[in-house]
Amino acid sequence: MTDAVAVLGAGMHPWGKWGRPFVEYGLAAARAALADAGVAWPEIQFVAGAATIRNGYPGFVAGAAFAQALGWSGARVCSAYAACASGAQAIDAARAQILAGRCDVALVVGADAAPKGFFRPVGGDRPDDPDWLRFRLLGASNPVYFALYARRRMAVHGATLDDFAAVKVKNARHGRANPNARYRKEVTAEEVADSPVVADPLRLLDICATSDGGAALVLSSMEFARSRGVRSPVRITGLSTVTPAFPKTVLDLPDFATDSALAAAPPERPFRSSIAHAAYAEAGIGPEDLSLAEVYDLSTALELDWYEDIGLCEPGGAEDLLRSGATALGGRVPVNPSGGLACFGEAVPAQAIAQVCELTWQLRGRAEGRQVPDARVGLAVNQGLFGHGSAVVAVR
Structure with a gap:
């Protein structure tokens, strides 16, 4: 076998x-x-x-x-x-x-x-459901969480609004050649900056649509x-569907509190980092082997987090990696050559499958207009509500 x-x-x-x-x-x-x-x-x-x-x-x-x-x-x-x-x-x-x-x-x-x-909880009062509670107690839609992550990135790693805009500009340029994308139009950094604020600091063009x-x-x-x-x-040589390990010290949807780290040491890897690395281990590869990656850019800021989580750079290095052009087509490891959620929007149960479709076409050399040259190894990664990891390694 x-x-x-x-x-x-x-x-x-x-x-x-x-x-x-x-x-x-x-x-x-x-x-x-x-x-x-x-x-x-x-x-x-x-x-x-x-x-x-x-x-x-x-x-x-x-x-x-x-x-x-x-x-x-x-x-x-x-x-x-x-x-x-x-x-x-x-x-x-x-x-x-x-x-x-x-x-x-x-x-x-x-x-x-x-x-x-934005996505709302399924109807009905469910006081034992954290997804229902975060709307009822906090009034926090998904974009609010995305904004909290963005603010944290700005405070901890020095990300700027220009960095977020650059992610959108990159992905829009990639997605214009994708016949399956919803948005197939290039945008400028000025257009991102001029779009309405949805949840500060994120603007309309920083956040993916529902599709x-x-x-x-x-x-x-x-x-x-x-x-x-x-x-x-x-x-497909590696597939990860891992869950978080205790204590979970990073806030994730739909939670609004983290575990205490006083009684136990944090795990070796934070949850989101563990998702891709479990798939790497199963496939017998590392991030240095990747030809391309499809990551879950629910917001422009979250794409930067994913660069670090999948091992393309050290924590705090995502902005420099982006600015270097390494994650654009023609760069060292193009990220979201499909255009990502920035160009698709989110069709929840289809999205991880769509990511693997893109890997398939790229590895076959048939991603016309957005082809990564000599692609041999690809990663598709995302994270689902309630601690669901998702990573697939595909090779040819």
């Missing part, structure tokens, strides 16, 4: 605000991934759906919802929910089935029809890939 699974197909429905049911986006993405893989739907033995909690009962049972839309075939299904990390959980479920020998080829699908504005979209992957065993004549497929 091998530790790698092949990515035979990748497909997406473009991000936007389309006003249609989420299943339609997932269906379009699934059909695109199947066509890319050269695999017929009846051949799929397992379907993993990344669940969405804002689209009624079909969203909770996304695996079955997508299988029904494609046409019941008898395939096994599962549904995974882990907030922004849902897609990685679904990939992990399919990968586990393949590596365990329970199936040869699987389909992973995630899609969302997102609300306008509709869908993404899908066809995964298989290496033996199945070879049987289809695919000798050198993109391979």
